Amino acid sequence: MKKADVKADDILSAKSEEELTKPFVGKVEKIYENSVLLKIIDYDKADKTAVSDLNQKIVVNFKNLKSVSKKKMKEIQALAKSDVKVEKIKKSAKEKTTTDTSKE
Numbered sequence: 001m002k003k004a005d006v007k008a009d010d011i012l013s014a015k016s017e018e019e020l021t022k023p024f025v026g027k028v029e030k031i032y033e034n035s036v037l038l039k040i041i042d043y044d045k046a047d048k049t050a051v052s053d054l055n056q057k058i059v060v061n062f063k064n065l066k067s068v069s070k071k072k073m074k075e076i077q078a079l080a081k082s083d084v085k086v087e088k089i090k091k092s093a094k095e096k097t098t099t100d101t102s103k104e
Contacts, residue, residue, distance in 0.1 A: 001065040006031055011076065013068045014038060014060045020047045025068055025076060026058070035061045042076055 006012070010028045024047065026038025040056045068076070 001062050001067075003031065003033075003062055006036055006062070006065065011041070011068050011073065012036075012038070012065045013072070014058075014066075015064050016058060016060060017064065019054060019058060020044075020050050022047055024051075025072065026060070029057070032059070035059050036065065042072075042079070 001012070006028060008028050008031065011025060012028060013023055013025055015023045020043065022044035024040055024044070025042035026040050028036050029039050030037040037057060037059050040051050040054070040058060043051050
């Protein structure tokens with residue numbers, strides 16, 4: 001891929017020659033002279049630890065980038081729209097008593 005073809009916030013497929021063992025998908029955060037900074041948004045489970053160690057960011061040379069297929073893009077969009085529900089857990093009667101008496 002050429003530098004002229006890459007824009008900030010593009011979603012691209014990439015491979016890393018050193019850090020990650022499998023191809024991954026990232027969002028362009030910054031463009032450099034010969035590479036881009038990607039926020040890793042989709043990756044193989046085998047690379048979970050490496051992605052965590054990289055803080056979900058990696059610099060990739062333009063030659064290791066390519067456009068994401070329409071099928072892959074739909075999968076990513078579906079993941080982005082998935083609902084995450086957070087529920088507040090009610091305190092048990094015992095916890096309420098302990099909490100209330102500790103405030104006094």
